[in-house]
Amino acid sequence: MGKRSIDNYATGLLLAGLALCALLMSGAFFLHVRHATDGHMEAAAAKARALPGVTLTDGHPGVIVTSMETNGQAARLGINVGDGVISLNGTPISSLDQASSYLLHHPQQRIALGLKHANQLRVVMLVRPERGQ
Structure with a gap:
């Protein structure tokens, strides 16, 4: 070579x-x-998935419901896709991070959701399953 x-x-x-x-x-x-x-x-x-049977995203006002179980609790309560979740147990929320943090630090089963739909405000009680279920 x-x-x-x-x-x-x-x-x-x-x-x-x-x-x-x-x-x-x-x-x-x-x-x-x-x-x-x-x-x-x-x-x-x-x-x-911070709330059972409901999918949320950041929006205006607060957090927006983007999907939910067809025959789930949220549907039975009259929650609709597009509804704004503006408060949890009377505490105003403006972001998904804020909602997630609130739900993590307040583990009670019954959550009062303040909703805004077509400029109408209302409150519904959502029951979260016990942890481990």
């Missing part, structure tokens, strides 16, 4: 090594981003 073929061989090995490093780094980055995103999605889903 001449000097030129040794240089080409070394260059090829170096490029292959760099390509392998780039591949490993991009795979590690993808796994990190996916894990971080999954964790964020799980936290968002937990917040969205």
Whole structure:
């Protein structure tokens, strides 16, 4: 083997090594981003399920009902998709984080939801299941 073929061989090995490093780094980055995103999605889903059978999101006013169980307690109480949840047990709420924090620190089963629907205000009592159910 001449000097030129040794240089080409070394260059090829170096490029292959760099390509392998780039591949490993991009795979590690993808796994990190996916894990971080999954964790964020799980936290968002937990917040969205703060009340039984009802999915909420930030909106105006307060927090907006985005979905609910068809034959669930919320539907029987006349809660509608698009209703604004503006208070919990008389405490005004303006964000999903605030609602989640309130519900976490006030574990009572009966929650008085202050609702706004078509500029009408009303209060309904929602019963949360006991923990572990």
